[in-house]
Every structure is written in structure tokens, then in C-alpha cells.
Amino acid sequence: MSKELIRLHDLCMAFDDELVLDHINLCINDSEFLTLLGPSGCGKTTTLRIIGGFTTPTSGDVTFDGVRINDVPPHKRQINTVFQKYALFPHLDVFENIAFGLRIAKVPAREIEERVMEMLEVVSLKGFERRRVDQLSGGQQQRVAIARALVNRPKVLLLDEPLGALDLRLRKDMQIELKRIQQQMGITFIYVTHDQEEALTMSDTVVVMDKGRIQQVGSPEDIYNEPQNAFVADFIGESNILNGTMVRDGVVRMYRKEFPCVDGGFAPNEPVDVVIRPEDIDIVPVDQGQLAGTVTNVTFKGMQYDIIVDLGGFKWLVQTTDHSPVGSQVGVKIDPDGFHIMKKSEYSGMFGDYSSYSEEYEELADVSALEEEESGDEE
Amino acid sequence: MKNKLSRFAVPYVVWMALFVVAPIIIMVVYAFASQNGGFSLENFVKMGSYTEVFLRSFKMAVIATIICLLIGYPVAYLMSREGAGFQRTAMVLIMLPMWMNFLLRTYSWITILDNNGLLNQLFQKIGLITLYNNITGSNLTYFPMMNTGGAVVLGMVYNYLPFMILPIYSVIIKLDHSLLEAARDLGANSSTVFRKVILPLSLPGVLSGITMVFVPSVSTFAISQMLGGGTELLLGDLIERQFLGGAYNPQLGAAISLVMMIIVVLCMIVMNRFGEGEEQAVMM
Structure with a gap:
């Protein structure tokens, strides 16, 4: 070694x-x-x-x-x-x-x-x-x-x-x-x-x-x-980070509903941060979903669509290859291994909400356009 | 755009034509004229008798430039390594004498170097002159310092040293600090960093410093008259005499000026080559 x-x-x-x-x-x-x-x-x-x-x-x-x-x-x-x-x-x-x-x-x-x-x-x-x-x-x-x-x-x-x-x-x-x-x-x-x-x-x-x-x-x-806190989850890739309660091993509660997951080792009813990666979420008809919400924004990214879904006031980012029109009602479905549970940290509540999605993306786009220009000059 | 630029350039072009190009043309015309008009080369022939003055002028200017470099480079380098406050103060101190009139500054050296000037009084007080007399068996009451070549060189160094320090300093201060770190990273200790990175990269500053000291030194006349007391006739004095002195001969003066200018320009071209054209903008 x-x-x-x-x-x-x-x-x-x-x-x-x-x-x-x-x-x-x-x-x-x-x-x-x-x-x-x-x-x-x-x-x-x-x-x-x-x-x-x-x-x-x-x-x-x-x-x-x-x-x-x-x-x-x-x-x-x-x-x-x-x-x-x-x-x-x-x-x-x-x-x-x-x-x-x-x-x-x-x-x-x-x-x-x-x-x-x-x-x-x-x-x-x-x-x-x-x-x-x-x-x-x-x-x-x-x-x-x-x-x-x-x-x-x-x-x-x-x-x-x-x-x-x-x-x-x-x-x-x-x-x-x-x-x-x-x-x-x-x-x-x-x-x-x-x-x-x-x-x-x-x-x-x-x-x-x-x-x-x-x-x-x-x-x-x-x-x-397996990010350890909300900062890491947000900094590495895209993450939806929600407040939840770990009812018992393998069961997490959010939106007043219980979801099966694969994580464990928390105290009963311990408040936790729940990370759900946008690519782990499936968009399904409302009656087949675990949760239902409204599509508020769709961006075509080439390989996939970035879809913002409003689920009870919290905006989720969903990455999927299927297009859903803005304003439509959709259901979302997450497999048990799509949930990642983290202990609460100083970063809890600071990341993982896509309410300011569009502005954030525009900013990012501006920065990368600038970078592109600069490096172009050096060539 | 182009029209606009050229319109703004008009005053500059007029200025250049009036005060740079025209004088040079007049100088060339005079240089090739005899005293009663008409084309002639007699001025250049006459110049042969002044070879000694040419040699002395260039020799003194070279010595002054070398001394300025030997003093100026370390000063500039050490200054650049100090804190911002020190650098500002040092800069003011270096510039301070330049706010004073050139003649006044040079005159003040007379009171220092004179036979019963400040320095000789000091030497007498501390017994240096007696000591010297005892050792060499001579019988001096003062050290003769005024009216010597040394005094003239001192005057040149004193007056032109800032022109050596400033360009070197400004080049060193602008050196990318990461280059020095890179050199250290690659195994260079401080003296190697200096030798292999700082020194070669500060050459443009050295070259422009040399130019800015050498050119005025070679053509000076006030310094040699005040501190040399006429014993060390330099090119500047020679030229001045042709225009203002009893030896009134502007044609000869113009010819000497022309030759001096050509030699200086040639020196600069050689220097530029030597600097490998690293930063062409440095000269002129």
C-alpha cells in the first residue's frame, strides 16, 4: 500500500x-x-x-x-x-x-x-x-x-x-x-x-x-x-437539500410523509438534512408520484433538461431527459437510494434551495463568459 | 479615428519641427560652413586638435556612469526590498536635491571641497592632514580637492545619480514576485535568484539608467567650470566657448556638437544591441 x-x-x-x-x-x-x-x-x-x-x-x-x-x-x-x-x-x-x-x-x-x-x-x-x-x-x-x-x-x-x-x-x-x-x-x-x-x-x-x-x-x-454536510453537497454537483426527520433507520420524514431510504445510524426522530441529487429524481404523472408540484422553469442543457419544480413552496431542481412544460402539474418519485441523509451542521439551511435558480444561473453564465474571453485573449 | 488622431498630433508635430528638427538642421548647416559662409570641411579638420578634449570628456563620463551604476544599483535594489513607507521616504530624499537649482547644488559643493572648505576643516580637526604629512613627509595645510578631475566626476555623480537609481528601481519593483518564488522553488538560494533572475530582468532599467547618466555627463559644461576651475576642459566647455566665449566660432561649435551627437548615438546603438533589444522602448 x-x-x-x-x-x-x-x-x-x-x-x-x-x-x-x-x-x-x-x-x-x-x-x-x-x-x-x-x-x-x-x-x-x-x-x-x-x-x-x-x-x-x-x-x-x-x-x-x-x-x-x-x-x-x-x-x-x-x-x-x-x-x-x-x-x-x-x-x-x-x-x-x-x-x-x-x-x-x-x-x-x-x-x-x-x-x-x-x-x-x-x-x-x-x-x-x-x-x-x-x-x-x-x-x-x-x-x-x-x-x-x-x-x-x-x-x-x-x-x-x-x-x-x-x-x-x-x-x-x-x-x-x-x-x-x-x-x-x-x-x-x-x-x-x-x-x-x-x-x-x-x-x-x-x-x-x-x-x-x-x-x-x-x-x-x-x-x-456521501457528502458530510450541506456545504459539501452543494459545492460538489447540484443538490436539493431539505429539512427532514429521521424517524428510524431506513425511514425519513419530510413533507409530513415518510419515505424509505437506505441510511441509518441516527437517533430516533433526529432532525437531519436530506440531500437529493437532481438526477436521482424521476418526473412521473401526479397519481404515481410520492409528491406533486408545479413546474416553474425549464432550461434545455443539451444532455438533459433542468426543471424547477415547486413542491410546497420549496423549489427542487430535477434533471431529466423528458421535457415537461412550465405550469404543468407533475409528480416526483425518488428511489430509496436517492436519499442521502446528513447530520445537521452550521451549513444547514444555507444551501440546496433553487428559489433563486434563474438569477444564479445567469450569474454563473456571465462568469464563464468572462473567463472564456480572458483565456481567448491569451491564446 | 485616424483623422482625429492626426489632428491631435498637430501641436506635437509642430513642436518637434520647431524645437528638435529645425535646430538639428541648422546645426548641420553650420557645421559644414566656413566662417565666411559657403560649404567647407575645415571645421572638422580643425577638430583634430581637440582630440584630447573628446577623450577626456568621454573618459570622465564613463567613470561617472560606472560610479553611478555601482552606487545606484544596490540602492535601487535594497530600496525595492523595503516596506512601502521606507520606499516613499527614500524616493522623496532622492528627488529632494532635484527640486533645487542645478547651479546652486553644484556651487554648494565648492564650499565643501574648497581648500579651507568644510571637508578640509574636518580633516584638520580630526588630525587627518597631520597624520598624512607625518606618514608621507609632505607639508600640506589642506588636501587639494577643488579644481581636479575628481571633483568634476563627483559633481557628475552627485547630479545624475537619481537618473540611475529611478529607472533601475522602477524595473525591479515591477518584477513579478512569482518569478522569484519560482526560482526559489527550483532550488535557487537568494544570491542565485539575484544572479539568474533579478539581474538579467533588471537590465532594461540599467541600460536606460546608463543612458540617462552618460548623455548629460558627456556634454556637461557647468560642472566642469565650477568644480574643475577650467583645468579640466570638457566638450561642453569647448562648445560653449565657440558660441559665447572669446573664441567665437559657431561653425566649429556646431561641428563639434554634431560629432559628439553622432558618437553618443553610436554608443547607444551598441548598448541597445548589447541589451539584446529586450525592451526596445528603453532608449531615447
Whole structure:
């Protein structure tokens, strides 16, 4: 089995009086692809910078291979970083950028040549060695940055939102590429992103963070299927989150009705958060449904329709391939394994209602349009 | 759009034509004229006797530029690493002398460097002059500092140092901090980061600093007259004499100016090549 490589022990970080990291405990295994996922300001980049040695934690320890490395400067760590804006040296060409670390380590010239060429092969940039870095596209610069870090054969590669500046298509390609490189090199990748889809696609382990705290650690499947609180459920994918009562194991009550589910282990009649993923809901004729409501909004998404159904004042998001017209009465049906029950947390009641659905989506669309424009400029 | 732009450009074009292009044309015409009119190359032939002045001017300007660079680069670099408050204060202190009249600033050096000026008084008080006399067996009552080449170079360095510090500082301060982090990440300690990243990336600032110190140094006349006391005749003095002094000969003055300008431009072109055209906008 894989062994522990890096451990963060009770890590706290405060800038002025603001607590950015709040008692982070995390164990990172050798050769795993671990993603720190969270909204901006959640502390994920700070965690990465502490591992890289660019920031010293206010309290707590970082150990590497069992040795405490809090005070080891970045240039003495067997860790390399791919920076958010790549940070390629503008005065050096592609070859010299990649060779930078090797030249400092006084590696013999012939070996430098070999290793740089090998890395160029890995990142599919053969023939680009004498190009100036400002003549490269965003995706190519990105790959130079990866090669520059990997050529030093680090034990750990840190990546700080490396795909943020790329357009959607390139981002998808690079996700697969990164995963391939990680498996080929067999080293640990610690990846920071706010993009949940990216995290699910590439990672072995996902660490969901918010407000400087780790909310959940697990495999992508665990995180998606068994979110621990409303924040994780909402941040990873779409979720309808409702108040319910766990009557007994296997039975949850909401809308004054009892529903069969597969979860258990709660106190009798404990108040809980009920998560229902939009794709787990079937739209059926009213008389066949467990609940009935009115369709208030329909959006065509290509693969499916996003349908908002008003069920007793709470708006549900339902994803289905069948179209239902706005204003129609429909029934909804959920299989027992479609319910996921969570304990109440500080996040209860903050997420999972789609009342503000349309505005929210427009905002999202605006943001992605902007991102698209920006990355388009860089190309 | 294009019409609009050119309309706004008219005052600029007129200004350039009146105060840049026209004077140069007049200078060229004068340079190739004899004293009683008509085309002639005699001015350039005559210039041969001033080779020494040319060499001295360029030598002093080069020395002053090198000293400015040696002082200015570390100052700019260390300044850029300090806090914002320190940087603001340092900037004001560097600019402060420039708010004073150039002649006044230079005159004040006379009271410092004079034979019975502030420095010599200080040396006397602390017994430095006596010590020197005892060691060398000489019999000085003061160190002669005024009216020497050294004083002229000092004047140049003092007056033009800010022009070296500011461009270097502004380039270093704008360096992307993540580049420095990337270098550290790749195994560079602080001195390697400086040598392999900061220094090469600050070259454009160094080049423009060199230009801004060298060009006025090579053509100065006030400094050499005040601090050199006429012992160190420089190109600027030579040219001035042709126009204002007893040796009235504007044709020769124009010719010397033209040759000096050509040499300076050539130097700048060579420098630009040396800087690999990293940032072309730096020069001129």
C-alpha cells in the first residue's frame, strides 16, 4: 500500500487577526493525486504555499517523510510548484526555462540536455526548445511550467489552479494530460482548484475546504455520493437539500410523509438534512408520484433538461431527459437510494434551495463568459 | 479615428519641427560652413586638435556612469526590498536635491571641497592632514580637492545619480514576485535568484539608467567650470566657448556638437544591441 509522505498537523495560519487556516490535519500519501477543493478564500492556496515553503504557518507542523520541515526554505525541499500564472522566466527560452533547476543543481550539461528533451517529450512540446516563452500559447506555457517543475524529479508536485487561465476545451485536454503525466511519473500531485468537476475527474483523494477548515476528505465517489454536510453537497454537483426527520433507520420524514431510504445510524426522530441529487429524481404523472408540484422553469442543457419544480413552496431542481412544460402539474418519485441523509451542521439551511435558480444561473453564465474571453485573449 | 488622431498630433508635430528638427538642421548647416559662409570641411579638420578634449570628456563620463551604476544599483535594489513607507521616504530624499537649482547644488559643493572648505576643516580637526604629512613627509595645510578631475566626476555623480537609481528601481519593483518564488522553488538560494533572475530582468532599467547618466555627463559644461576651475576642459566647455566665449566660432561649435551627437548615438546603438533589444522602448 502507499505510504504516508506529507502530514499536516494542527496547522493554523493567521494573517493579521484573520484566521485563514483553522487546525488543518491532513495526511498525504506517496504517489497520490490529491486535490484541495474549495471556493476562493477557503485557505486552499495558503495550504499549498505552506507545503511549498513560501509561507510559514502560525502554528502547527508540516512533516515530510516523517521529518519536520516548517523551517526548511523552498529551495531545499524536494517539492516543486506549478504556479497559477506559470511564472516562466521571460528572459530565457523554453529549453533554459526547463533547465533552470538542473543548472542550479550543477547537473552535467549532457544530462541536462537529455532530461530536458525527455521532459519536452512528456509534455508534447518537442521542437519548441528554442522558442521564447512569450511566443507560446497559454496551454503551451502551462506545459513548459509543468516540465520545468517535473524535470527536477521532485517527490511532490504542487499545482496552484494551473488550468484557470485556459479555455474550456484546452482545460479538459489538460486534465487528462495531467492525470497521464502523474501516473507516468508516479509522483504525488497536490492540486488546488475551485472547479469541482476538475477535482472529481483527476483526483484519487479530494479535500473539500471552506472557511479555513477541512469539510470532508475522501475519494471523488465518496465526496459526491456521501457528502458530510450541506456545504459539501452543494459545492460538489447540484443538490436539493431539505429539512427532514429521521424517524428510524431506513425511514425519513419530510413533507409530513415518510419515505424509505437506505441510511441509518441516527437517533430516533433526529432532525437531519436530506440531500437529493437532481438526477436521482424521476418526473412521473401526479397519481404515481410520492409528491406533486408545479413546474416553474425549464432550461434545455443539451444532455438533459433542468426543471424547477415547486413542491410546497420549496423549489427542487430535477434533471431529466423528458421535457415537461412550465405550469404543468407533475409528480416526483425518488428511489430509496436517492436519499442521502446528513447530520445537521452550521451549513444547514444555507444551501440546496433553487428559489433563486434563474438569477444564479445567469450569474454563473456571465462568469464563464468572462473567463472564456480572458483565456481567448491569451491564446 | 485616424483623422482625429492626426489632428491631435498637430501641436506635437509642430513642436518637434520647431524645437528638435529645425535646430538639428541648422546645426548641420553650420557645421559644414566656413566662417565666411559657403560649404567647407575645415571645421572638422580643425577638430583634430581637440582630440584630447573628446577623450577626456568621454573618459570622465564613463567613470561617472560606472560610479553611478555601482552606487545606484544596490540602492535601487535594497530600496525595492523595503516596506512601502521606507520606499516613499527614500524616493522623496532622492528627488529632494532635484527640486533645487542645478547651479546652486553644484556651487554648494565648492564650499565643501574648497581648500579651507568644510571637508578640509574636518580633516584638520580630526588630525587627518597631520597624520598624512607625518606618514608621507609632505607639508600640506589642506588636501587639494577643488579644481581636479575628481571633483568634476563627483559633481557628475552627485547630479545624475537619481537618473540611475529611478529607472533601475522602477524595473525591479515591477518584477513579478512569482518569478522569484519560482526560482526559489527550483532550488535557487537568494544570491542565485539575484544572479539568474533579478539581474538579467533588471537590465532594461540599467541600460536606460546608463543612458540617462552618460548623455548629460558627456556634454556637461557647468560642472566642469565650477568644480574643475577650467583645468579640466570638457566638450561642453569647448562648445560653449565657440558660441559665447572669446573664441567665437559657431561653425566649429556646431561641428563639434554634431560629432559628439553622432558618437553618443553610436554608443547607444551598441548598448541597445548589447541589451539584446529586450525592451526596445528603453532608449531615447
